[in-house]
Amino acid sequence: MKQLKLNQSSLSIFIITVFTIVNCNSQAYTKQELQDSLAKTPYFSIYKDNYFITGVPTNKKIESTSANAKYQISFKQILTRSKLPLDTYIYLTYTQKAFWNIYEGSFPFKDINFNPSIAIGKVIYDKQERLKGLATLSLEHESNGRDSIASRSWNRISFEYTTNILKNTVATFKVWAPFAYKDGNPDLLEYTGLGEINVTHTLIPDKIMFDLNLRKGLNFEGKGSVQSRVYYNPFNNNISNQYLMLEWFVGQGEGLLNYQQSNSMIRLGYVIKTDEFRWFRGK
Template sequence: MFQTIFNPTIRNTCSLILMFFASTSVFSQAFTKEALEDSIAKQPYFSIHKDNYFITGVPTNRAINSETANAKYQISFKQILTRSKLPLDTYLFLTYTQKSFWNIYAESFPFNDINFNPSIALGKAFYGKDNRLKGIGTLSFEHESNGRDSIASRSWNRISAEYTTNVAKNTVATFKAWLPFAYKEGNPDLLEYVGLGQINISHTYQPDKLIFDLRLRKGLNFEGKGSVRTRIYFNPFDNNISNQYLMLEWYVGQAEGLLDYQQSQSMIRIGYVIRTNEFKWFSGK
């Protein structure tokens, strides 16, 4: 069943991206080195890291009832530890992300799974010959677990390397690879589902109004294990000072959460999101 959902989703999503590329005319240049250093110096030490959201929805590959419908929410923030230049012009920061799956339609509203993901990372900006921002790289140590014990315990650690850059007009891509360790107790086959990396593409169809986002993961297998996560962000208001959107998300695959990472699913959810603007420097804003 998973392969019948997974493969058409990839084709349809790629078609949407090509349509967006073809119809977009707005483009802003990335920051210069001077402007970026000035922006980093002025931004707060504490800020959003990944999207902060609350969304709810239903499965598309199973019966819809109080046990299969749920809500998912995420809180994520970043704390800059130093703005002073470290070796190789890097900067040090901490991040924390917590993702929760909440059965709000079931009796007593139980939490099914809560995933904790702290990290410490070094970031570095890369510039082209025109002295404009070309990419941002990070090297981080990450831990992720669900905080449980016994047979329900799930956790893994990884050294991650990440690079974000413009790949087309109004399109930013993030390429991330990880070297996992200390993960075989509780989830020895986890890499069969999460693989060794991911690609995330974010396309701005209309600035501050309509954004399309795609994330792809492929497990270490010759089967259809992995995941496709597509998101559409839409701002229904005339302005967007606080980076607030309505978000439609479709998740197809496995390992959306750690507890039942082997389970194949197709979930469509909608809700409210404060979208991260962590890589605003690529748009010149």
């Protein structure tokens, strides 16, 4: 199948722009305010978005085997809030993403990806003791739970940093050092690369948000992925962070089983959006 090419020039310009923008959040939380807020945060909470969406391909014929549903379940458990060295805290996460062929006769699950991790986090403050960023170091495992030639898995040590880059715009920069991944998927990094950038912009608070995720594979070709999302809250209030979500994924590596396959999928559905980085929205 012909590879879907990413616009590398535009991607490079975007990445350079993101890295050179200064933090301009003038209403950042102070250290004491954030510590008070963290103390009230539940030990068990949503980690990444929890959603159920369905849609069709834009790069191939639409039929029962190409249209599908995708859902994700993700949660986080804080293990300790007590004083640890360097004011860090430890937590567990679990994310499960599934691709479900609901338009086929037997409703088969095409691929299920399991992603547990253990992580240590630290809040970063500026010289005025105001929130500047959140740094995380984690040990992750991701696999599809299959055996034989369908087995896909990899492990990685990941470093993640989240900060404001513009007013109402939060970016997360993530890099990883993979290990124990060559059995079953030796060329995986050609499609996933060694990191990703995620940018979220709030157009109307609690109403409309945009999200963009970028990955570039370890190659000189257009392998990688672009995932864009639009969130819209149709309700009068949004106590539970409930939205309708439109997602467009282009590239490779959306799921582990056929990570080499080029996809262009547009999907729509329901999401309970994570409130993981709410402090970066300011007061």
